[in-house]
Amino acid sequence: MSVATKEILDLNRFDATRTEGFPPELAERVAKRQASLGASSVLFYEQPIDMASAKGAYMYDVSGRKYLDVYNNVPSVGHCHPRVVEAIARQAGELNIHTRYLNRVVEAYTEKLLSKFPEDLSNVVLTCTGSESNDLAMRIARIATGAEGFIVTEAAYHGNTALVTEISPSSLRKRKPAPFVCTIAAPAARDGMSVEANFAASIEQAIAELKSRGIGLAALIIDTIFSSDGIYADPAGFLKAATDVVHRAGGLVIADEVQPGFGRTGGGLWGFERHGVTPDIVTMGKPMGNGFPMGGVVTRPELLKRFCEETGYFNTFGGNPVAAAAGHAVLQVIEDEGLIERSGTVGSHFKRSLQALQAAHPEIGDVRGAGLFIGLDFIAPETAEPDAALASHAINQLKQNGILIGAAGKYGATLKIRPPLCFSSDDADFFTGTLDTILKARRGA
Ligand SMILES: Cc1ncc(COP(=O)(O)O)c(C=O)c1O
Structure with a gap:
């Protein structure tokens, strides 16, 4: 197909060279923003x-x-939901500190959050963003498996750290992903094969490809609604064969729930639930605090233990009392408002x-x-x-x-x-x- 592919940040991006016809004050503000934020500035629409x-x-x-x-x-x-706003404001006025003290608000939140996961997934690490969560998940997977390789979909976006950018092909403008990454097409029925069979087959091929490069499989990481690939949800259950293939090869499955998590896909809190699979690691972000910056990694205790035996991990802000108050209010509102x-x-x-x-x-x-x-x-x-x-x-x-x-x-x-x-x-x-x-x-x- 001859159609040009697009980098994720270019979608609906404002072109700062095209301000002709803008009201003078708007043109001036845009110019000032460009001057201070430089090349990293991204705005939406032909006119912001x-x-x-x-x-x-x-x-x-x-x-x-x-x-x-x-x-x-x-x-x-919902924007500025009064119960979330109230919870953040109340906690910010009471105690807003790093994460090295016991605190009942944090305990209540982690208990409630973990109650929403399959029993095996009983440890949580709280972070501040989806990127941080995926970075940590990748490092846990590498230590657990002793392997370096990752499989991702070809237009995936998983975040902005150095490591996570490597598994975000949709961010790479001028080069292909690093050799430890193998990309596969978004899920689709092809060549007479069902979505499930075809997706699993492409993972098998990717595992063989990594092996031929001398790299073992650490994990398949997937956004369980495939948002940046273009949204692929059906048929429910199609991730089952993929999960089996990865596990048979000794790899882990990381479900990136930053987009589908917290009820978005209907029928359950998590995207992976639609597919009847239990991932080894789940990562969260965006909707978790309804705008308060928070993220998290949920996994099995033995995987986290192996990681912590090798590497110290401390997060100053991840899971602080204000974040916990926001996250708790979000879960409560999801329940109370159905x-x-x-x-x-x-x-x-x-x-x-x-x-x-x-x-x-x-x-x-x-x-x-x-x-x-x-x-x-x-x-x-x-x-x-x-x-x-x-x-x-x-x-x-x-x-x-x-x-x-x-x-x-x-x-x-x-x-x-x-x-x-x-x-x-x-x-x-x-x-x-x-x-x-x-x-x-x-x-x-
Ligand atoms: C699927 C997915 N994972 C991870 C991230 C990264 O989250 P954050 O921007 O909070 O670091 C994003 C952000 O768009 C995302 O869409």
Whole structure:
């Protein structure tokens, strides 16, 4: 296929060389930001938004304009949820310290968090980000197996540390991943093989490839909803054969739950649950503190013990009392507001309405997902090739119509539909109706 692939940070990225027509104050602020943050500055949209506040599933810019948020999974239980805000503020006013004292808030949180995992996974290390969690998981896997190699999907993103960038092919602009990394295609049925059989076969090949390079398998690491690859959820259970193949080869399975975790996929708290597998290590981040920076690694005690025998590990901020208060409030809100069930029911309604839209628009190639994590592919109807330009057009037009959304996938042609879990069926209908109007207008143009 001749379509260009896209680096993850380039999806829906603002181009700082194109500020013609901007109001003078906005152009000046953008220029100042570029001057101070330099090449690492990333903003969204053809014209960036000056955001002021948010509540539930809505965000407001400085002019008071309201946007429906169909993008942000960090404030997962709803932007500025009053119970989470109150828990953070209360704890910050009581005790906010590093992690080397006994503290009842931290104890209550770790107990509640671990109660949400299969029995074997009974140790947790709290961190501050998803990247830190994956970095630690990789190091645990290497020490447990005595092997160096990792298998990841070809458009995966797992974070930003030096080690984790190596297993994030979608971040590597100018080179291929390091030799200790073997990439495989996103899950799909191919050559008469089911999704499950094909994915497992590609892992078998990757294990053989690592071996031929003289490198053993430490772990398969997968985002269990394959978000940056373009969102692949079905059929539920397809990770079973993959897990067996990895275990037979002496490797571990690391489930990166930074995106699917905390109820997003509906039907359970974790993405791996949909597949009926128990990973050896689970990593968490983003929605864990609903915006308070926190992450975590859950694993079996013997794996953590082996790691700690070899390497000291201390985290100043990971799992401090304020983080624990935030994390506890998030779990409580998910339970009290039935957000897993809501993700399932609103998500099913949303997916069905988008599939109906697909029937009316040949430029929608596929709609797939689980719960409130849905991918919608744009294609050129004549060739069926991914159409990133249409994805970009839709994203910017949706913004003009008061809806925030982003892209995903190897080609940047997939809409990543991933709103806060308090999203309603009416919100879903507003999105679907607006996208319908945009696509009709484009075809009429
Ligand atoms: C699947 C996945 N894992 C890990 C990370 C890294 O998390 P963080 O940005 O908190 O370090 C991300 C971030 O986008 C992610 O999507």
